[in-house]
Amino acid sequence: MRISSKGKYALELMVYLGRNYGKGSISISEITGDSFSIKYMEKIAGLLNKAGLIKSERGVEGGYKLVKDPSEYSLFEILNAVEDNMAPIKCVLDDDACKIKITCKTYPIWDELYEIEAKFLKDKKLTDIL
C-alpha cells in the first residue's frame, strides 16, 4: 500500500477539521496557509466531499466541516476516498499486468498483506491522531 501525497494531505486536512469540529465551516486557505497550494488542496477536499466524508458551504464564511464525530472516521475510509488504488500490487486487480510463465504463487501474499494493512487503517480513528 503506497500512500500518495493526496492521501497524506487528505489526512492532514481531516485532522485540521477534526480539531475544529463544532466550530462551523473552515476554508481551504485557512488550512493550507501560504505555504501550500490552495488549488491542490481544493481538489483533495472535493474528493472527500464527493465521498460524503465532509460537507461544503460556498461563499463568504464558507468552507468545509466534518459530517460526523471525529471518532467515527477510520483512516481507511479517508485514504480510500482519495487514493486510486490501495492494493499493494497492481496485478491483484489487473491480471494482464503479469507476463511470467510460471504459475504465480504470490497472489495470496499480496491479498493477505492488503488485509492486514486495511485492518490497521480501519481500526485507527481520526481521533487517534488529533
Added chain:
Amino acid sequence: MRISSKGKYALELMVYLGRNYGKGSISISEITGDSFSIKYMEKIAGLLNKAGLIKSERGVEGGYKLVKDPSEYSLFEILNAVEDNMAPIKCVLDDDACKIKITCKTYPIWDELYEIEAKFLKDKKLTDIL
C-alpha cells in the same frame, strides 16, 4: 508499501530456485521461458546476487542457485533486495517531500503501518509459497 513488478518477479524467481534447491544452477532462460523478457529478469537476478541472496555461475551450464535453505529466506529480505523504497510513503525518508504548514500528525501512522507490513513479510518464509 507498494510492490513493483521487480519485487513480484524477484519473488517468482526465488520460488523457482526454491523448487529446484539442490539441483545445481538454473538459468534465467529456463525460469522465464519464452513468455517473458530474459533481459529484465537478468537485471533482477543481478540485484539478488549483489545482495548475496543467490549465487551465480557464468558460462554454459551456468545460472543461479540459492545460498541457503528456502526456509531461511524471509519475503522481506527478498523484496528489500530489489525494491527502492519499502516505506508506505515517501516523506518518511525525505522531509522535503512535505510542504504543508500545519504540524504533521501523520508520521507515526506511516511508521506503524510500515512496521506491521515489515513484520508480516519477515515472518513469511520462501517455503510458505513453494
Added chain:
DNA sequence: TGTAATTCCTACTAAAATAGTATAGAATAT
C-alpha cells in the same frame, strides 16, 4: 582452440503515474 551458452554491465527509452498549475464559473454573506 573455437563456439555456444550464460551472466554482467551500462545506457537508453516509451509509457504511466504523480503532483501539481491554470482558468473560468457558480454560490453566498455582507
Added chain:
DNA sequence: ATATTCTATACTATTTTAGTAGGAATTACA
C-alpha cells in the same frame, strides 16, 4: 455590487516504472 469561497475541467512538468538494447566477460564442452 463585491469579495470570498467552493466547483469543474483541462493542462503540464517531473518522476517513476517497466522494460529494451548492445555488447563484454566467463565457462563447459566438442
